[in-house]
Amino acid sequence: MPPFVPLAERIVDALLASDPDLASSVGEHGVDDQLPDRSADAVAGRVAMLRDAAHALSEVDAEELDVPERVDHAVLTALVDRGIFELTEVRSHEWNPLVYNPGPLLHALVARPFAPADVRLTSLAGRLAAVPDALATARAVLRDVPRIHAETAVGQFEGAAALVRDQVPALLAEAPGLRDTVEPVARAAIRELTGFADRLRAGLRDDAGPGRDPRLGRRLWEARLWHTLDTELGARQVLDSAWANLERVTEEIRAAAVELVGGPASDETVRQALTLLADEHPDNSSVVPLARTTLDEVRDFVADTELVSLVDDACVIREMPEHDRGVAVAYCDAPGPLEVAAVPTYYCIAPTPADWSAARVESFFREYNDHMIRNLTVHEAVPGHFLQLAHARRYRGSSRARALGHSGPFIEGWAVYAEEAMVAHGFGGLAVRLQQLKMQLRMTINAILDQLTHCEELSESDGLALMTGRGFQEEGEAAGKWRRALLTSTQLSTYFVGYHQVAGVAARRPTGVPVRQWHDAMLAHGSPSPRHLPELLGLDEDDLA
Template sequence: MVGRVGRVERFQVVGERVVEALLASRPGVARAAGDHRFDDRLPDFSADAVAADRAMLADAASVLCEVDVDALELEEQVDHALLAGLVDRELFELTEIRAHEWNPLAYNPGPLLHAIVARPYAPVDIRLTALAGRLAAVPDALATARATLRDVPHIHAETAVGQFTGAAMLVRDEVPALLAQAPALSNRIEPAATAALAALDEFVAWLRTDLAADAGPGRDPRLGRRRWEARLWHALDTELGAAEIQRRAWANLDRVTEEIRAAAVELVGGPADDETVRRALDLLAAEHPDDHTIVDLASITLDEASDFVRAHDLVTVPDDPCVIQVMPQFARGVAVAYCDAPGGLETADVPTFYCIAPTPADWPARRAESFYREYNDHMIRNLTVHEAMPGHFLQLAHARRYAGSTRVRALTRSDPFVEGWAVYAEELMVGYGFGGLPVRLQQLKMQLRMTLNALLDQLVHAEELPEAEAMALLTERGFQEEGEAAGKWRRALLTSTQLSTYFVGYSELAEVAAERPQDVPLRDWHDEMLAHGSPPPRHLRTLLGR
């Protein structure tokens, strides 16, 4: 429990108690924040642990309600709102969504194991000691999963088979390499690794036997309007309602369609219509990487984008390391790329990972070709802007430098802020000429994709949009390759509300950026926007005095 307090107790004390309770109960939150004290743990979804967690969250919510918010300084008022919002969201997830009862991906140990193996945040013996504890926890965690999971959606079971197989590959291939640096710990690591591998293999077999295709489709992965809108409210922390978001998205789709038609005419000539857009995009799609060259291309584009940001003085570029690598197998199946940055509590000099997924080995040549037509040379430049420079990598590097009176900002990362900044960064870069007309066309295509993400999210979960209509919407209005559209359909079913964060976050962050005072240089305004952690955009307005 967090512990009761009187109204006069300072928020710093209350906030730190709640933060500590959240870190201790959520190894994934602690990992993301950069707190390594709990690196020997995995999430515990046993009945007793879930009941204790629910009680802790309810107590934390009650304690935070007792704080006299009006007596706080502005920064602490925002911290209080962020922490209360996080507690409420976690309580909602635990009591209403209850993903641990139907989503096997909630039990994937891969990210938490990889965090120890991949980042040298401490001497190898310390990391291996933590790894031994985490590996030893895998059998019980997966036993809990088998006892708890019921009516699993087919698409989640199918994705989990791939991800848990990837987690087993990590244990087989990467743990021995780390252990070779400290062989004296073999007696602790090897038995735990053997037991973890057996549990992972058994869990994959269980998924394949009981939850895959032969067992039927399982639970409908769509949340339904009531639960989806409630989850959206928690995810976005905005005053915009679902109906207004949809209205704005349709209007933005029409606006960007006209812009991409005009840009296509600049490139290939002809009338300003969809056929001209397809001719222009086909021309650009022909220039693309493959599985062997995509990481090297991303590295080149990161250097290009970094030089461009500095040359145009767009925002301060921190001197932090960024490593581009192939996406680990345990993380694949949801998104094509991601940025994995150290958290605000991290004290070691460790890199950010910009990860890109190559095509699966079992894909036919035609499907792989379609993938790389979508992620062509020019789209990779735009993707690198989004994921790295000056998108996620740069923004999260700035966020880590925020220091407040509590650790709240290190735990609370608003997806609309993070994704909104990255989409805004794409528009900013092409506005200054990065990549020329080819990248501008891809960025406009990404604007269409971002807008369609929000529509797809709502239409799938709240209005039961059929797959055929979704595919038509994505391929026709979004000009997407069939493989990209199919992947986005899967992602909409595997997730909910996250796809809305791009459009809503961009809309709100772009408005804040446009309010730059005339006497403030662009770089200074961007630095100020990024100087407060990753708060929801509405709180950023407050912090900027807007």
């Protein structure tokens, strides 16, 4: 049997060397001067490397490994298999222009001070110099781009150009000796990024056609779901469970609404209660300061209730960069588990676009009202993503496999579970509980919307009706989620499935073990697929699916 740890390390090295996106996400800086190469030859080479890795991993007798290494073997195998599937079956690089957006990789060097300015600028110069070739590959490879992906990419590529134009000079002021190296490639990159956005915009003219259908279809979506969830739970089981959960949470939010405003346990009473809460809302100038205030609130609450151990890592709240906008309202951008520098986590919130009407802006902030922002901060920061990922970075295994194979269902599942745990302990009172239940409805509908959109050709009108009706969402939120369902696939299902798996483990806390100790134990193993948690925690084996 080949020794697993040396094999795992060789595979990790190969994965990091061939994928700057992956390397950047986990905090490995060995290819900081590169952009991904998505040319036909490079993709073929990566697929061959992944297949070699899959074969080598299949030669390992995982049952002979101890528990942590057995989980690492499963995590690494799942990561490799998913990589093969994405490149050979989904083939996003052939139709999705968003995968060519260099903005996040440029922003990682500009905004995160993991090294002195001259070191980051030297790497940045390499990435900027690679922009023309990367976009030439995009122009050569992309075919039949879905209209909604092209529309979103226009804004993101213009945002990437703005990043280079507006933020690189400030970094150069810290290392002016590199101006002659950086400024020429920066100007060329701005021209290429702007030109690429113009090319996409030209493809959106009325006579250009709709492009390919952004829906994957059942066969491909179900296969991608299997890789995304890393569980044996089937698509039909997910959908049936989601509909059942929608009924359960609807009854709970009706009862909570009655507590707030009285009246019958009806949808009308829920709308009355949510309207009352929505009247208290921020605007573009106050939403980020409000989020900062709520971060202090949730930290104090977690400490007082001993819900989970806090960390002293920095969490910085700010507006979402332009190059990332158009998909989600907020996100947590944490240092990767391999990052060794003491750099902050960014909790980013997108302001409303400048071209939105006053009515649409009002609708957005009625959805993201004062009480919803408190719940959002729980999800994105404490004890949600920021805290969970900070705990995950402290895990050290015999190899780096766990650092690369972070599970979306675990990460999103923990954050949704954290919302529920906080209100169960009294955070925010009835107002935040109503918002948390509304988010439970949204999370559940996310899974339904994801599947029906890609597999059953759900119409936009029916999708919006589901969200605004059963989910009590504002029209602006529903419209944004419809776009997200078309722009992504299977990610919207990770919240629902992950929550049920993580909550299932939390419910199995042994008698006599304090809540904080159990939650700390759940977070002490990195971010593996939830199906591995019972074994890692020493519980009797159960099928969490």
